[in-house]
Amino acid sequence: MAVYTGSFLRRLLPLLAAGGLLAGCAAAYARVNVSEKDYRAAAREHPAYLGGMVRDLLEEGRRNEVLNWNRMALRALRRGDREVAKRYFDGSIREINRVFSNSERAKRARSLWFREEIKDFKGDPYERAMVFFYRGLLYYMDGELDNARAAFRSGQIQDAFAEEAQNRSDFAVFDYLDARVTQRIDSPEDAVQAFARARSLRRRLSAPGAEENVLLVATLNRGPVKYTAPGRRQVLLYRRGSERLKSILILKDGLLLGAAVRAGDLNYQATTRGGREFASILNGKVQFKKTTDTLGTGALATGVILSRAAAMERDSNRRGALAVGSLAALAVGGTLKAISALTRTEADTRTWTALPGQIYLWSGKLPPGEHELEFRYYWRDVWKPAASSAGGAWEEAGRMLADLDKFGRSSQRVRRMLRSIGASEERDSRRRVTVRVEPGKKDHLVFVPSPNAHEG
Amino acid sequence: MEPLFCSMGRARGRAPLALASLLFVWGCVGGNVEVGRPVTRVDPSKETRTTGVGIESGNIEEVADKMVRSILNAPVIARAKNTPTVALLPVKNNTRFPINKKIFLAVIKARLNSQARGRVYFLAREEMAAIQAERKLKRRGKVDFDPRRRRRAVGGADFFLTGRLHGLSTAGRRGVSDTIYYTFKLIDAESSVEVWEDIITIKKEGLDDVIYR
Numbered sequence: 001m002a003v004y005t006g007s008f009l010r011r012l013l014p015l016l017a018a019g020g021l022l023a024g025c026a027a028a029y030a031r032v033n034v035s036e037k038d039y040r041a042a043a044r045e046h047p048a049y050l051g052g053m054v055r056d057l058l059e060e061g062r063r064n065e066v067l068n069w070n071r072m073a074l075r076a077l078r079r080g081d082r083e084v085a086k087r088y089f090d091g092s093i094r095e096i097n098r099v100f101s102n103s104e105r106a107k108r109a110r111s112l113w114f115r116e117e118i119k120d121f122k123g124d125p126y127e128r129a130m131v132f133f134y135r136g137l138l139y140y141m142d143g144e145l146d147n148a149r150a151a152f153r154s155g156q157i158q159d160a161f162a163e164e165a166q167n168r169s170d171f172a173v174f175d176y177l178d179a180r181v182t183q184r185i186d187s188p189e190d191a192v193q194a195f196a197r198a199r200s201l202r203r204r205l206s207a208p209g210a211e212e213n214v215l216l217v218a219t220l221n222r223g224p225v226k227y228t229a230p231g232r233r234q235v236l237l238y239r240r241g242s243e244r245l246k247s248i249l250i251l252k253d254g255l256l257l258g259a260a261v262r263a264g265d266l267n268y269q270a271t272t273r274g275g276r277e278f279a280s281i282l283n284g285k286v287q288f289k290k291t292t293d294t295l296g297t298g299a300l301a302t303g304v305i306l307s308r309a310a311a312m313e314r315d316s317n318r319r320g321a322l323a324v325g326s327l328a329a330l331a332v333g334g335t336l337k338a339i340s341a342l343t344r345t346e347a348d349t350r351t352w353t354a355l356p357g358q359i360y361l362w363s364g365k366l367p368p369g370e371h372e373l374e375f376r377y378y379w380r381d382v383w384k385p386a387a388s389s390a391g392g393a394w395e396e397a398g399r400m401l402a403d404l405d406k407f408g409r410s411s412q413r414v415r416r417m418l419r420s421i422g423a424s425e426e427r428d429s430r431r432r433v434t435v436r437v438e439p440g441k442k443d444h445l446v447f448v449p450s451p452n453a454h455e456g
Numbered sequence: 457m458e459p460l461f462c463s464m465g466r467a468r469g470r471a472p473l474a475l476a477s478l479l480f481v482w483g484c485v486g487g488n489v490e491v492g493r494p495v496t497r498v499d500p501s502k503e504t505r506t507t508g509v510g511i512e513s514g515n516i517e518e519v520a521d522k523m524v525r526s527i528l529n530a531p532v533i534a535r536a537k538n539t540p541t542v543a544l545l546p547v548k549n550n551t552r553f554p555i556n557k558k559i560f561l562a563v564i565k566a567r568l569n570s571q572a573r574g575r576v577y578f579l580a581r582e583e584m585a586a587i588q589a590e591r592k593l594k595r596r597g598k599v600d601f602d603p604r605r606r607r608r609a610v611g612g613a614d615f616f617l618t619g620r621l622h623g624l625s626t627a628g629r630r631g632v633s634d635t636i637y638y639t640f641k642l643i644d645a646e647s648s649v650e651v652w653e654d655i656i657t658i659k660k661e662g663l664d665d666v667i668y669r
Binding site for chain 1: 509548549550551552553554555557623625627628632662663667668
């Protein structure tokens with residue numbers, strides 16, 4: 001009976017304490033209950049297409065505010081609702097730019113009892129960079145080129161927080177956009193260095209001519225997703241998003257204008273950020289968890305041994321002393337096991353899932369007026385041969401794309417070229433994009449969202 | 457032999473429950489409760505709880521204060537025989553912080569108007585459409601006006617007031633540092649000579665909590 005009681009209590013003590021604290025701590029991450037009346041009142045202030053995101057914003061609270069604003073802003077941007085997009089991106093930027101030094105939530109995230117995701121979401125460097133990227137596009141479209149450049153520079157600096165020195169600030173698209181604005185509003189000479197940097201990172205990004213007045217910014221595929229592996233929840237890992245589409249061709253009136261150039265890859269940015277400083281704190285928590293668990297097991301075992309010894313002791317004084325000792329050991333063991341069970345070591349895997357995988361750019365010149373362009377998407381990279389391809393067809397395609405005026409832009413030639421390199425089109429994704437070129441306007445930026453991105 | 461813990465009484469058996477309750481209360485009360493703060497008026501020139509390394513209201517106030525004092529002491533203003541007229545040109549932003557460009561000049565203009573006491577006049581170029589429409593109505597006799605106030609044309613600018621913000625930013629594991637150079641100048645609208653310029657430098661550094669690094 002004593003043996004049964006001892007082992008029963010050995011299991012019960014930590015469970016009771018852990019259950020109590022777990023139930024309480026779960027409230028820290030739980031969604032707040034919002035009445036239907038309050039939800040409808042809030043939903044009336046937002047466009048209908050934001051749907052369930054409004055509920056997420058209300059119920060997930062401050063902890064996920066930036067994440068939900070990002071989701072809402074990107075959905076608005078994809079639908080062409082620039083005012084709503086600006087509002088939410090500006091909200092996110094305000095929070096991202098705040099220096100969270102020793103805030104209450106930061107302290108909790110560092111403490112033993114809370115998972116890292118108790119902290120207010122700001123995002124990984126690549127996620128923060130993309131907030132500035134999109135806001136910069138919106139400034140650009142409004143003609144506020146210097147503010148656009150400021151946003152791109154802020155995006156670039158987010159990337160500088162990556163640990164691995166050789167991969168710092170290697171987000172070429174920001175260098176290119178910074179340089180392009182500088183070329184337009186300051187002087188071409190000032191832009192030379194930034195263009196050179198962009199080209200050193202992405203060799204197909206060349207400086208646009210001064211007469212080029214249209215910039216198409218397109219995104220493609222799906223961005224990275226964060227996760228942790230069982231047994232190593234403190235290590236943050238990134239799963240690359242699917243990358244089915246690899247090329248974009250742009251046509252006008254059936255003639256090929258050109259192929260968009262890859263200027264950024266978020267999967268690359270996410271996976272090359274190197275380690276996090278916070279990882280050392282998580283590793284410390286893991287060590288603490290293991291140590292308290294081991295010590296707790298030892299104390300419980302000691303308690304059981306003492307309990308058995310007490311049960312077999314004939315002398316009442318000694319039996320009493322052994323019983324007290326057993327209780328003490330069991331209490332300590334139970335407490336240590338509870339502490340171990342309650343120590344949270346999981347890394348924060350909250351992800352802005354709506355981000356694209358890649359960013360593509362095309363620059364060109366169009367006369368004043370309205371132009372309808374056609375975007376076609378392909379499964380093969382028209383710029384780069386597959387490993388098993390022979391050189392000839394790819395060299396021909398490359399020459400054609402590099403000098404379309406010489407080789408001709410007709411649909412027939414394009415189709416022949418694409419057939420020769422085995423590029424299959426994603427027909428259902430074809431997009432028509434209207435570009436309005438105004439006389440006297442320095443530059444026209446058109447954003448074309450990914451046809452296969454996660455809705456977010 | 458009776459079970460050991462039954463002989464110790466029920467009180468001791470409740471110890472684990474008490475411990476669990478204590479931990480429950482201690483660890484997580486208020487975990488997801490957002491503590492609010494009532495609306496209070498704050499001094500725009502002071503830093504707030506929501507401080508970042510960017511351009512904030514306190515910086516704009518500081519810059520405007522210095523520029524106003526400096527402009528009023530500029531010889532072309534202080535020793536002008538006739539009250540000079542000034543038109544505003546947009547501020548140029550060469551930093552990493554998107555700004556509301558109109559704010560700087562709006563604050564400087566308002567301060568000058570209140571402190572200059574007639575030593576400087578600003579031209580309301582942003583209201584030109586309304587001004588031209590009103591002039592047209594007057595000349596057509598549609599509205600009445602004092603003929604002594606009639607002008608052949610809308611006032612021209614003696615000077616342009618403009619500014620430029622330059623930024624130097626670095627970031628890394630040791631934190632982020634931003635130095636912003638706020639420069640403002642008066643340009644003679646006839647000769648293009650820069651008759652006055654001043655600069656103020658504001659540097660900020662910060663290090664985000666380790667949970668964000």
